[in-house]
Amino acid sequence: MTKGFDCATPLTVAVTAAFRSQNFEFVARYLVPSGWKALSRKEAEIITEGGLQIVSVFETTANRPLDGREAGLNDGATALQLAIDIGQPAGSAIYFAVDFDATIAQMNTIADYIAAAAEATPGYYTGVYGSYAVIEEMYKRGVCSRFWQTYAWSGGKKSEVRNIYQYQNDITLNGINVDLNESYGKEGWWNTNEIPEEDEMNMPMKLEQWQWDMLYQVLGAAYNADQLSWEWMQKIVDKTLTVTELVFLNTVLDGRVDRGIKV
Structure with a gap:
């Protein structure tokens, strides 16, 4: 204890x-x-x-x-x-x-x-x-x-x-x-x-399969609505998405989806 x-x-x-x-x-x-x-x-x-x-x-x-x-x-x-x-x-x-x-x-x-x-x-x-x-x-x-x-x-x-x-x-x-x-x-x-080194932020995330599946489902909705390019979905399929890229997506999607701008 x-x-x-x-x-x-x-x-x-x-x-x-x-x-x-x-x-x-x-x-x-x-x-x-x-x-x-x-x-x-x-x-x-x-x-x-x-x-x-x-x-x-x-x-x-x-x-x-x-x-x-x-x-x-x-x-x-x-x-x-x-x-x-x-x-x-x-x-x-x-x-x-x-x-x-x-x-x-x-x-x-x-x-x-x-x-x-x-x-x-x-x-x-x-x-x-x-x-x-x-x-x-x-x-x-x-x-x-x-x-x-x-x-x-x-x-x-x-x-x-x-x-x-x-x-x-x-x-x-x-x-x-x-x-x-x-x-x-x-x-x-x-x-x-x-704290991870800067390089670690730009390395592929180490996630369980269910977490990759969850990411695919969540971001897939934006892709199906033509608000996200396939390039990002491919990174999830290949399990190469980095922490830096995920933060970028979270930030940019919040600001652009409502205005119909594709990321």
Whole structure:
């Protein structure tokens, strides 16, 4: 078992050192587009130099997953770009938050959101943060592979598949507001010492076959609508698409598809 915490406040050198001296080994921080709580590359370097691992969590609003598949695709694409920008290495995890007391009736929509976010973040493991019910349901449906359970809304139950468990909220420690967590392995955490070299960004991605199939399906819709040239589809067939090229496609398609411009 490993000791950790999550917080909205960016960490300084001094605060990171204080937590490390208290035997904390990881911190979960927000992988979000903007705002005071967003993790930056500079902060990631500070955390790494201070001896902590980083867990990335994407959350804009608590009930965002209720917007379903389209929101998941958009948020996944955003998370992918942010992860690359701050130096989060492929092979680590991005957790997507379900930060409310979700009902059974809402699980289909939540699963659609998480599955779509996974589609949009190839090269990264996809995780979900949520209650016992959310963790169990997403595990059963197979929409992600990493699980961060909160004690909130869980009625004292603990999922057997949890990788991280949040057991206390809203305490002040080392001058900042934090939640306390413990982890049990395969968290998907990372640090900036693992940043891939530039050349690796331009090497063919190492994906499982189901991930290549998913990419083909998602981008195939744009190809069938005459918004994407076959050159890009061929790269997927040949498994030669690079991370740099995928980021380019995510960025350009968002801006051009609505205007009918072929990529």
